[in-house]
Amino acid sequence: MAAPSDDTSTVSSDTTQQPADNGTHTPGTICGVHNVYETKPDENGETSWSKELPETILDPAEDAESAQYALIVRNQKCYTGRKSLSIHSIVIQSDALKKYLGKVLDGYPGVTVTLERLEFYAPFKPLVHRWEDFVKARDEEELDEVTKGHVDLLYTILEGELRDILARKKDLIRNGVITHPLLWTLFEPDDVVVANVGGRQCAYLFVDDAINCRTKAVLLDVKYVDFDGDDFGYRDYQFEVPVFIGTTPITTLPAFPLRYHPDKDAIKERLIARGKIWEQHKGYHYKQYEGIAIGFLEDDETRRYHVKSRIIIDADAFNVFHPHESVSVWGDVPNELTDDHRLVASPAVYGYSLKDKEWLQFYLDCTTEIKWDTAAFDALVLPKEQENLKDLILAFAKAQSKSLDHFDDVVQGKGRGIIMQLSGPPGVGKTMTAESVAEVMQVPLYVMSAGDLGSEAYKVERSLKDILRMVPKWGAVLLLDEADVFMEARTATDLKRNELVSIFLRMLEYYEGILFLTTNRADEIDPAFESRIHVSLAYQNLDATSRRHVWCQFLARSANTEAFSNVQLDQLAAVELNGRQIKNMLKTAGLLAWSQKKDLNFEHVQTVLNLRKSTAPLSA
Missing domain, CATH: 1.10.8 (Helicase, Ruva Protein; domain 3)
Incomplete structure (x- = not known):
């Protein structure tokens, strides 16, 4: 064939375009294209670029002549020893055949049969997965003569190419086993696959598979439905099937299509029922929990916790306050889930363990309703002369929780909280007062101490900022136990503690919830606290x-x-x-x-x- 010109150029007669005395143009001024060509790889596999057209270049394989055919089949040398050539890919050019394949491959992800250029590449996964549909439609549908001829042509080509794979797949599945090289034949995109994760049976939608180039393990990419605090959506997950020799039962794979499970109908029904319960736990919920929960560390590692505590389920707060891992979803999932979505819904929720003070992932089947101690407040023991203060404390707390007190400070947002000081010796009921108020109101009790907040000013401020935002969101009662370090009067010498007291005072100005402060030294608190405390209760030693x-x-x-x-x-x-x-x-x-x-x-x-x-x- 004739080689194209190395240079295609149009040079203006303008004097600025004329060659210089040395016979060259100013760089970048010639209106044209200069072609260079890749050379053959050398002994090191390296290539370079040359002005010369390669001698071995061939005419294009696809041209006006090839466009007349229903199919273009690209063949390549086969090294299996069983045949000389194998098919690399097939281009479907027949409109009639495209229409036929549209029915056979309807709903198959990643295949658009209406494309002008429809190509399938070996190992022809869509056609292997839908082979039975292909054959059934060919045998049963009434096709016009042209379509039938094109379908028969494609069938003959594919049957010859895929005969061994299809026969082996059929034989393996009949025996309930599979080989590692043919794992891909089991999984069709959007297949429901089941797996045991965290000791629980879970379902996913299959997305794609790949090979780990280093270990040769098969990687199964799947997705499942989760909740990010605002919306439902999909999250990605991956299973790895290590290389194994010979065959293995399909049901022993780390994940496998639900249709191969002997009890598939019962499993589907059970997982949909669990998904309905899970769907009802979006938003905020207060529960009792006992079992294993999962924590997320900074290095993408996870840690198992045994939790026996009341917990707050709140994915939105998890995303806001948890520093290491957030729940992020994608895809179009409706706010009202269908059974198909419930089937592949997560078995877990996200929230906070009040006892462990950890943001964790909780399994829904370990949660139960809280058994409230409704008699706790009545059982609270106070001296007779202070018994009437019990009702006052409870009235303040209830009014605050129901936002009945609309009084606001001159500065918008200030002075909305209710702060109650409980002072006295240890073991006389200070902590129990806060606990019993939370019980009778049936709200969470968040307990923190000076030790939880630390002693460094910036850490204290950061922790307090999160806690004082988080607790009102849940309508919880906040108890700062042994708060002396934050309440003691400031001095001219202890500047570090002065800073802590100042931070605490400033943060309290904008707190909007219910706060109990317990102290053993009420007579030593900073005067600035007196104007911020709504109720002060001094406990005496028990008589x-x-x-x-x-x-x-x-x-x-x-x-x-x-x-x-x-x-x-x-x-x-x-x-x-x-x-x-x-x-x-x-x-x-x-x-x-x-x-x-x-x-x-x-x-x-x-x-x-x-x-x-x-x-x-x-x-x-």
């Missing part, structure tokens, strides 16, 4: 009457109170203990009774009390 009431309350929960006589209860109340000590005494006595396989009685409590050096033995 004998209060201690007897506490003993009865704890005994009622752990044993039969009638097993203790009034005399015995009076003797217990005579021992100067605080509420926490009484609780610990009964817990230890309960363990002693359990070890003896007996019901808890006075003798068990007496034994534990006698271990205290300062306590004299009690008579029965």
Whole structure:
């Protein structure tokens, strides 16, 4: 064939375009194209570029003549030893054949039969996956003579090329097994595949497969439905099938199409039912949890936690406050899920463990409804002269939670919170007050201490900022236990602590929720706090009457109170203990009774009390 000219140029007669004295033009001024050609690879496989047209260049394989044919079949040398040539690809040029394939491949992702140039490449996955449909349509549909001729032509070519693969696939599936090289024949795009993840059966939609070039393992890309706090959508996941020799049962693969499971109908029904429950947990929910949860670390690693705590399910807050991993979804999934979406919905939700103070992924089947201790507030023991303050505390808390107090500071957004100070010695009921208020209101209780916030000013400010935004969002009660370090009066010498107090005061100005502060040194708090505290309750050491009431309350929960006589209860109340000590005494006595396989009685409590050096033995 004639070689194209190396240069195609049009040079203007303008003097600026004329050659210089050395016979060259100014760089970039010639209106034309200068062609160069890639050379053959050398002994190192490297190529270069030359002005010379390669001698081995051939005429284009596709031209006006080839365009007349229904099919173009590209063949290449075969190295299997079973045949000399194999088909590299097929170009479908027949409109009649495209229309026929449109029915056979209807809904097959990635195939658009209406393209002017429709190509299929070996190993012809769409045609292998839909081979039975192809044959059935060829045998049963009434086709015009032209279409039938083109369909028969393609069938003959494909049957010859795919005969071995199709026969092996059929034989393997009939025996319920598969080989590693033919894994791809099992998985059709959008197939529902099942797998065991985290000890739970899960379903996914198959997307594509690939080969790990290093390990030769097959990588199965799938997707599932998740919730990002605002919308439902898809998330990606991947399974790896390591190389194995010979055959393996299909159902032992890390993931496999649901249609190969012997109990596929029951599994589908069960997963859809779980998906319906999961769908109802979008948004905010407060639950009890016991089981394994998953934490996300900075280096994309995960950590398993055993959680026994109340949890807050809130994917939106997870995305806002969790620093390492966020829930991101893609794709068009309706807000009202269909059963097809519910089938492949995540088995997990995202939220916060109040006890562990961790943002985690929770499995929905480990959640239960909270059993509220509705009697907790009534059981709260206060001195008689302060009993009326219980109702005041509860009234403040309820009003705040229902936004009944619309009073605002002069500066918009300031002064909306309710701050209550609880002071007194340890074990007299300060913490229990906050706990019981949360119980009677049936809202979360977020407990933090100075140790949780740290001592570095910037860390304290960052942690407080998140907490004081997060807690009102949940309508929770916030308890800052042992808050002395943030409340003590500022001095001229301790600048570091002064900074902490200033940060805390500034953050409280804009807090919009309910806050309990407990302190053991109410007389030493900074004066600036006095104007911010709405209710201040000073607890005293428990007297004998209060201690007897506490003993009865704890005994009622752990044993039969009638097993203790009034005399015995009076003797217990005579021992100067605080509420926490009484609780610990009964817990230890309960363990002693359990070890003896007996019901808890006075003798068990007496034994534990006698271990205290300062306590004299009690008579029965």
